[in-house]
Amino acid sequence: MVHPAHSPTIPCEPLAQAELVWRDGRPYAPQYQDAYFGSDDPRSEAREVFIDANRLPQRFAAGGRIAIGETGFGTGLNVLLTLQQWRRHAPEGAFLSILSLEAHPLSPDALHEVHQRLGLDDADSRALRAQYPPPVSGLHRIIFPGAQAVLTLGLGDAAPLLAQIRGGIDAWFLDGFAPRSNPGLWNTAVFRQIARLSRPGATFGTYTAAGQVRRDLEAVGFEVERAPGHGHKRERLIGHLAGTSPRTDNAPxxxxxxxxxxxxxxxxxxxxxxxxxxxxxxxxxxxxxxxxxxxxxxxxxxxxxxxxxxxxxxxxxxxxxxxxxxxxxxxxxxxxxxxxxxxxxxxxxxxxxxxxxxxxxxxxxxxxxxxxxxxxxxxxxxxxxxxxxxxxxxxxxxxxxxxxxxxxxxxxxxxxxxxxxxxxxxxxxxxxxxxxxxxxxxxxxxxxxxxxxxxxxxxxxxxxxxxxxxxxxxxxxxxxxxxxxxxxxxxxxxxxxxxxxxxxxxxxxxxxxxxxxxxxxxxxxxxxxxxxxxxxxxxxxxxxxxxxxxxxxxxxxxxxxxxxxxxxxxxxxxxxxxxxxxxxxxxxxxxxxxxxxxxxxxxxxxxxxxxxxxxxx
Missing domain, CATH: 3.50.50.60 (FAD/NAD(P)-binding domain)
Known part of the structure; x- marks a missing residue:
């Protein structure tokens, strides 16, 4: 991981909140003409595509400090399911840091509605909503009591935000709406920053199998392979950055x-x-x-x-x-x-x-x-x-x-x-x-x-x-x-x-x-x-x-x-x-x-x- 290069200041500006509608029982974003979830079982999809693809239960059980990056916070589903696995597997003394980006955050009321419908109204979702930031560009930290875990929620466009962030990442959730409807998230400018922040050996999982996404990830140093898709999807992508990251379970x-x-x-x-x-x-x-x-x-x-x-x-x-x-x-x-x-x-x-x-x-x-x-x-x-x-x-x-x-x-x-x-x-x-x-x-x-x-x-x-x-x-x-x-x-x-x-x-x-x-x-x-x-x-x-x-x-x-x-x-x-x-x-x-x-x-x-x-x- 290298330090960010000089980049323009990000204004502390208000952001347009995402509009949420429900279609056939799924939350839908009219702005992107896409659903927040790709299947009728979003919890199972998130576990397979992001949590299991990055081998998080095993890595959590090993202890130490681990950092996860996510492009596309959306409803917070991936974060909350990750926290469930963290609480289940992480030993005492371990620490989890999650970085998640979102250009158009949902309102607190919409977030609450989605959590209730998904059966995610637990202590962590309540802590998330209680500390949910105002819709202002920049980084906003959220603490999860008793979990030894923090979320840094970055609001705004991904490329300029990532260019202003320091800290090594061990695993990525490359989420977000489909590349065809959200090209601002799936491009080489974003992938270069992802590679810059990644520690050697950092892994990723994503639901998409688009050829351009695969080529762009390979161009910035990731080794990419296809995996069976979830539900009706035929394929998805998984991979890792070359190298091996040193363990972070030392206690200085x-x-x-x-x-x-x-x-x-x-x-x-x-x-x-x-x-x-x-x-x-x-x-x-x-x-x-x-x-x-x-x-x-x-x-x-x-x-x-x-x-x-x-x-x-x-x-x-x-x-x-x-x-x-x-x-x-x-x-x-x-x-x-x-x-x-x-x-x-x-x-x-x-x-x-x-x-x-x-x-x-x-x-x-x-x-x-x-x-x-x-x-x-x-x-x-x-x-x-x-x-x-x-x-x-x-x-x-x-x-x-x-x-x-x-x-x-x-x-x-x-x-x-x-x-x-x-x-x-x-x-x-x-x-x-x-x-x-x-x-x-x-x-x-x-x-x-x-x-x-x-x-x-x-x-x-x-x-x-x-x-x-x-x-x-x-x-x-x-x-x-x-x-x-x-x-x-x-x-x-x-x-x-x-x-x-x-x-x-x-x-x-x-x-x-x-x-x-x-x-x-x-x-x-x-x-x-x-x-x-x-x-x-x-x-x-x-x-x-x-x-x-x-x-x-x-x-x-x-x-x-x-x-x-x-x-x-x-x-x-x-x-x-x-x-x-x-x-x-x-x-x-x-x-x-x-x-x-x-x-x-x-x-x-x-x-x-x-x-x-x-x-x-």
């Missing part, structure tokens, strides 16, 4: 330095993929800036920046998925408030709201609605239904419960040898050799562990918990200039200040995090537009919290391999600034997938915005 040993939300999410993503992970942090889970008792998940769409919109949508979905998984497994619910209203209370905020409203939610990932929120005046506002306020410290505590015990040793050095990576972690930590080290902290006070950390600076933020005659906002977070997270009648966390300090990795003492009365006043000034906060005599300060955030110049995280040893063994997931809730979980998924050569959750052009080697001047 990975040290994660930092137990904030970025480090914990990274450790969880790697552990779920079968890695042996140890987290190091002297302060324990959420001991730094991730100990925030009241953080806000607020998407950050842009009226014209496509990559930022892809990142905002993927980040929001990834954080909500991790939040749901933590709550499911630990019964810890860190959510303080659901929904976020963004108010155009300042000139800058008003301009931002107006530009986003003009662009429209359909062109920014359907992240916001033009309605809703607290009725606090005539200013324009946006409502983010997937935004929330939560106790970040509690969230970190929940993730930590799903991991091995955190080593409370301070990592002060890192050395690389041919045998692996060695950490200097204090006398109480036994020596160990690691295959990879993830740096998920840029905490000041020591020499930097890699050169990219020299670019990081720090910002001190203070939160203030107050009691005041606040309005009843229906449990929503209000933001615009500052934010206000309701805790119940008359109480809220407000904040946060943003005080720049010095570069994070300097050997100087860490920045002062002593709470300041003037920062309380600054938080109140920023929220002077909130009813009930204009009279200081009626406001009581109940509590304060301060934390140090790491940032770089463009306010996006540093994510990917360091140039420290040149061997892709030292990785970074740092500098999330004030958007750790939005960026850290999806960054963790991307880092884990890239390290293990699995299909990634972000388009390559979007992921490039986070590259630690990008220019920051």
């Amino acid at each position: 040993r990975i040290a994660v330095v930092g137990a904030g939300v970025a480090g914990l999410a990274t450790a969880f993503a790697l552990q779920r993929r079968g890695c042996n992970v140890r987290v190091f942090d002297p302060a324990g889970a959420g001991g730094g800036a991730s100990g925030n008792p009241a953080a806000v998940l607020l998407p950050n769409p842009h009226p014209t920046d496509t990559e930022l919109n892809h990142l905002a949508l993927a980040g929001t979905r990834s954080t909500r998925a991790l939040l749901a998984e933590v709550t499911r497994q630990t019964r810890i619910d860190p959510v303080l408030a659901e929904g976020v209203s963004f108010h155009g209370v300042s000139a800058h905020a008003r301009k931002r709201v107006q530009r986003l409203q003009h662009a429209g939610p359909e062109h920014t990932g359907f992240l916001f609605e033009r309605r809703g929120g607290p009725d606090s005046g005539p200013e324009p506002r946006l409502y983010y239904p997937q935004g929330c306020g939560l106790n970040l410290a509690r969230f970190c505590s929940g993730i930590a419960q799903l991991l091995p015990a955190i080593a409370t040793s301070r990592v002060t050095g890192l050395s690389a040898t041919d045998a692996g990576l060695h950490l200097e972690a204090g006398p109480t930590e036994p020596p160990g050799v690691w295959d990879h080290v993830i740096l998920a902290t840029a905490a000041p006070g020591g020499r930097p562990l890699c050169p990219e950390l020299e670019q990081v600076s720090t910002v001190v933020g203070q939160m203030t918990r107050i009691r005041a005659p606040l309005p009843d906002w229906g449990g929503e977070v209000a933001t615009g200039r500052g934010y206000c997270i309701p805790l119940g009648p008359g109480e809220a966390w407000i904040g946060a200040t943003y005080r720049h300090t010095q570069p994070a990795p300097s050997s100087n003492p860490p920045p002062d995090t002593t709470p300041h009365t003037q920062d309380d006043q600054l938080n109140l000034e920023h929220l002077a537009w909130v009813p009930g906060l204009h009279d200081p005599s009626r406001i009581e300060i109940l509590e304060r919290w301060t934390g140090i955030r790491a940032v770089v110049r463009d306010r996006l995280p540093l994510l990917g391999p360091s140039r420290r040893d040149g061997g892709n063994r030292v990785w970074l997931n740092v500098a999330h600034g004030s958007r750790g809730l939005l960026y850290a979980p999806v960054a963790a998924e991307l880092l884990a997938d890239r390290l293990l050569d699995l299909p990634e959750p972000l388009l390559d052009s979007t992921a490039a915005r986070l590259d630690p080697q990008r220019p920051l001047a």
Whole structure:
């Protein structure tokens, strides 16, 4: 598998959903003048043509990590039947990643109808529909609880999407409507990308036996043979790419330095993929800036920046998925408030709201609605239904419960040898050799562990918990200039200040995090537009919290391999600034997938915005 070549940016644009009609008991797509299934027994057809053709039950039973690619998600039948086989045969510690593409997705209601008619209304189909993405071009990740399996659903035309995807594929379902009615899916541009993504020995199965398809697959390196067709079809094609792929059942040993939300999410993503992970942090889970008792998940769409919109949508979905998984497994619910209203209370905020409203939610990932929120005046506002306020410290505590015990040793050095990576972690930590080290902290006070950390600076933020005659906002977070997270009648966390300090990795003492009365006043000034906060005599300060955030110049995280040893063994997931809730979980998924050569959750052009080697001047 080779990296994608440079290709044009894929807009975060709305897609036309497929029309679904039923003819003779089969779902039919008028746009393609073809049925979604080629037989009266679609489940049997899918098992024979795709699952058995790729020998998936046997390969699942062997364990390890396996990735499947599909051209033509359609009704999700192949994915759901594959998950049934996965749950039946895969041993503990195995991991399944599915990449599936669809140019014209069905609506959620149509998907539900097909699943019910096919008898597929199980836990996985419900998880699929609950996380089904909006009809927006790009990549959208779906997690299947308890299955150690993920689906990356790519919406849009196959050729440009595939050109923007990284990750090795072991088996392909070449599905989709017939080549004569869907030539955009059955052509050499698509097959070249399939070959690029395929690991040596990758297999495929398809219902078609068209001569041109066979010749095109052979032209890109596949060995192709005919097999008996299913039902009334005379023939179909199966085959494989030359070579033998190495087994992926190894469990690399990975040290994660930092137990904030970025480090914990990274450790969880790697552990779920079968890695042996140890987290190091002297302060324990959420001991730094991730100990925030009241953080806000607020998407950050842009009226014209496509990559930022892809990142905002993927980040929001990834954080909500991790939040749901933590709550499911630990019964810890860190959510303080659901929904976020963004108010155009300042000139800058008003301009931002107006530009986003003009662009429209359909062109920014359907992240916001033009309605809703607290009725606090005539200013324009946006409502983010997937935004929330939560106790970040509690969230970190929940993730930590799903991991091995955190080593409370301070990592002060890192050395690389041919045998692996060695950490200097204090006398109480036994020596160990690691295959990879993830740096998920840029905490000041020591020499930097890699050169990219020299670019990081720090910002001190203070939160203030107050009691005041606040309005009843229906449990929503209000933001615009500052934010206000309701805790119940008359109480809220407000904040946060943003005080720049010095570069994070300097050997100087860490920045002062002593709470300041003037920062309380600054938080109140920023929220002077909130009813009930204009009279200081009626406001009581109940509590304060301060934390140090790491940032770089463009306010996006540093994510990917360091140039420290040149061997892709030292990785970074740092500098999330004030958007750790939005960026850290999806960054963790991307880092884990890239390290293990699995299909990634972000388009390559979007992921490039986070590259630690990008220019920051």
